[in-house]
Amino acid sequence: MDSTNATDPPRPPRAPPFPSMHRRSRSRTAPRPARPLAWFLAGLAAAGMAQAQEDLPPPALRPSPALAETVPSELRPQLPTFVEGQSISGRPELETVIEGDAMLRRGDTVIRADRIEYDQPQDLARARGNVRINRAGDIFTGPRLEMNVEAFEGFFTDPSYRFIANDAYGRADLIEFLDDKRAVIRNATYTTCTPEPGEGWLPEWLLTADRLYIDNEEETGLAVGATLRFFGVPVLPVPVLSFPLTEKRKSGFLPPTLALNNRSGLELTLPYYWDIAPNRDATLSPTILSRRGLQLGGEFRYLEPGYQGVLDASFMPNDALRDRERWAYSVRHSQYLPQAVRGGLSLSLNLNRVSDDDYWRDFTRSPAIVSLTQRLLASEGVLAWGLGNYSAFARALRWQTLQDVTAPIVPPYDRMPQVQGRWQNTYLPLGLSGYVEADHTQFQSDSRLTLQPNSQRSYVMAQISRPWQAPGWFFTPRAQFHATHYEFDAPLANGRLSADRTVPTFSLDAGLVFEREVQLLGMSVLQTLEPRAFYAYTPFRAQNFLPNYDSGLHDFNFATIFTENAFVGHDRIADTNLLTLGLISRLQDPATGGELARFGYAQRLRYENQQVTLPGGAPVVDRFSDVLLGAAINWSPTWATETTVQYNPKTDRSERATAGVRYHPGPYRVVSAAYRTQRGLSEQFDIGWQWPLQDLLGGEGRWYSVGRLNYSLKDNRLVDSIVGLEYDGCCWTGRVVLERLQAGSSGANKRILFQVEFRGLARLGSNALGVLRDNIPRYQLLQQQTTTPSRFTRYD
Incomplete structure (x- = not known):
């Protein structure tokens, strides 16, 4: 945008004569241009048709294309012009002067003023006194306007304005309308704070700029010579500031982020967002950690018709605390290859790596540390195929296992490779x-740690x-056959280098469903009673010698008590001769089917001892589980509770229990609690x-308390905690959050996070x-x- 003509407001260019201009009509549509006599005859005909149709039933309502959110550009030249005022004079198809509550309307543009002069050959409108423009919901007011109506080119002196996209408000010395999408605002102010009556009102935050460029096509704003003031205090003076008018993506520097960390010190990040294409973008995030040094980070995202993915990385050339290079x-990536073979192939990659064992402790928010098992990072590639039943x-x-000398863990086995067909x-x-499933897997790990x-x-x-x-009711008999072969790279304790195992399994699953309508607490509910019996038999096969x-x-x-095998995986198949009995009762709303309550019971009855165990385990001899x-x-709708108890009838006490409750009475009001033992x-x-x-x-206010606490009653200490305050200032939001994440048995990472969100501008x-949110x-x-x-929320 060129801003060199700041002193002389430009005159709009000449435009071809507008095709139609009419006096005020109550109809939403208008005929093509006609002479005054034709207007008169058309009016008589319309009146006659209305009289003839008085006794007819009213027509059915139907959607109107005139209510489209945007007016198509190819239809704009065909739109009529309506004028209205206390006095209208002029020459047909040359000029028109409207005085006293003057109004000119064309499509989604409405101009109101004390006086409007309209030059039809040039499509030029000049308005004076209490001028107001409504352009698709954007409102501009001021004393003087000169504009080419169709091209929306011209200028407005001493205007106030309000944009519909983000409800932003401001004032300026001059607005230059470059076209219907772009404008330059001189000596501008900008805020999303709702204006209040009175001359002394000042918004809580205000952006001032020498020039403010508005681009509604790109949905962005650009402030030159800008200063952001918060309660009158300058907080961000910048030569150039770019900001979004909507949620649309835009390249540029994002607001800096600031945090305090007990391990890394002050963390300052200045991210840059690069909108590469509609389906690709990147964010570069250089960070200065006062105790460690400079860290370079970035994220790249892509979305194509056949594949998509995200790449995250960070690199620190020298960590001053650890005196070494750090990276993660x-x-x-996921991809579909439909033409590769019949049925198509899909490829997925999930790769995660960090530079050292201490990374999970020092950088808990690293892109590679994304799971609850922070010390186990998986790198995996899967090529899958499917066609019909195959x-x-x-x-x-x-796996990358991040070891802690105070709490070492046995690394899981790599699968290099695994091939499976089904x-x-x-x-x-x-x-x-x-179904039939065949699988071949090569397991690899450090035998010195796994001891097998x-x-x-x-x-x-x-x-x-x-x-x-x-x-x-339902009844399902099922038979299963499992055959396994092992080839070891070192002999077992019995000297064998290979082993075979074949195990059959048979099961019966049956259940009934009874229903009845009952009255409970004055309301009619549907109660169900659902007994279930599950029998499973697997003969004993010697397996305890196998790794x-x-x-x-x-x-x-x-979910698992009604399964044949007590173990997950394929190295142990439990010998089983047991009956599982269960009973569930539900209370449901008969009108909606929604579940009001659910109660359940289940227990296993064992007829023979279970001899197959995991390494170091003991046989199961209890007849009742x-x-x-x-x-x-x-x-x-506001209260919900759920609990599960594992009760040992021999010791008459619970072995494990979980209980949770949630209270959610309305917006921004939620409390959830859970107990696990x-x-x-x-x-x-x-x-x-x-x-x-x-x-x-009590009282009035806009303060909100937010947080999450995880407390270990066994250790009498907080494990992880997040506690914060939020303030809702209508046009801005403030947040202060204290985060504490456990980093091993000897310490924790602590951060203080500060954030101010200026709505419609930046965070x-x-x-x-x-x-x-997380x-x-x-x-x-x-x-x-x-x-x-919608522009119709501000329709004139």
Whole structure:
């Protein structure tokens, strides 16, 4: 945009005569240009038609194309012009003068003033006195306007303005309309604070600029010679400041972020966002850590018709605290290759690596540290294929284990490679369904740490079942066959270099569903009673001498208690002769089917001892397992509770329990709490919340308390915690958050995050908002815009 003509307002260029201009009409449409006599005759005809149709039924409502949010450019030359005023004079198709409450309307543009002079051959409007323009919801007011109406070119002196896209407001010495999408505002102010009556009103934040360029096509603003004032105090004087008018992406420097860290000191980041293309972008994030040095980080995202992905990386040439180079990277890529082979191939990559074992402790927010298992970083590539009932994949998986000398862990096995094929059909003859799966995996790890040899394992697993089901019952017999072969790279304790195992399994699953309508607390509900019985039999096969590469105990819950194998993985298949009994009762809303409450019970009855165990485990000899009890109650739309208890009838006490409750009475008001305990291992309490302080302290205010606390009752200390305050200032939001993340058994990372969000302009400070979104269940952004502004909300 050229801003050299700052002193002499430009006159609009000449334009071809506008095709139609009419006096005020109450109709939304108008005929093509006509002589005055034709107007008169047309009016008589319209009146006659209206009289003739008085006795006809009213027409059905239908959508009107005139209510389109944007007027297509090819239709604009065909739009009529309407004028209205107390006095209208002039010469047809030459000039028109409207005085007294003057109004000129064309499409989505409305000009109002005390006096409007319209030169039709030039399509030029001159307005004086109390001038107001409404252009598709954007409002401009001032004393004097000169404009080419169709091209929307011209100038406005001493204007005030308000934009619909972000409800921004401001004043200036002059606005130069370059076209219907672009404008230059001289000596401008800009804010999203709602103006209040009176001469002494000052917005809480205000951007002043020598020149303000508005580009509604790119949906961006550019302030030259800008200063951002917060409560009258200059906080950000910058030569050039670019900001979005909407949520559309735009290249440029993002506001700097600032945080305090107990390990790294002051953290200052100046990110740069590069909008490369509609389907590609990048963010470069150089960071200065006062105790460590300079860290270079970046993220690249891409989205193509057949593939997409994200690349994250960070690099520190020299960490002053560790006296070495530090780096991390994360790559996530997925791709579909439809033409590669029949059925198509898909490729996915998930690569994560860091420079050293201490990285997870020093940089908890690194792009590669993205999971709860921060010390186990997986790098994996999967090539998958599928066609009808057939599927296959090949995978390579390698782990990076970040060791802590105070708490070492045994590294998991790499799979280099794993190849698997599967056939599955649910529509076999006689109502049968089944599958066959074959797998070959080479397991690799450091034998000095795992204390067992590496191996190549191959297995074939086949299953067939015949389900019968009806609205009130189901019955499913199932048979399974599992054959496994091992080739070891070192002899086992018995001297063998290979091993084979074949295990069959048979199971029966049956259940009933009863329903009845009952009255509960004055309301009609549908109650169900759902008993279930599950029997499984697997004969004993000697397996305890085999190494364990991927097997572990199933979690004991309502989902896994009705399964044949007590172990997950393929290195252990438990010998089983047991019956599982369960009972569930639900209370449902008969009108919507919504679940009001659910109560459950399940227990296993064992007929023979289980001899197959994990390494170091003992045989299971109890005839009755622990009892699972569960309940979930949705008391109302605002209250919800859920609990599960694993109860040991022999010791008459619970072995494990979880309980959770959530209270969500309205916007920005939510409290969720959870209690988890496992006897002898852990006991934790977790609470998260977002709540207005005025509800707690009384009075009026805009302060909100936010946070999440995870407390270990066993260790009597906080594990992780986030506590903060938010202030809603209508046109701005302030956040202060204290974050504490446990980093091993000996210490924790602590950060203080500050952020001020100027709505419609930028966020300054650290990314406190991202921390709150990631950690507080059902957190809501204060005054988040949920609907797109429409020009008809400001229709004149």
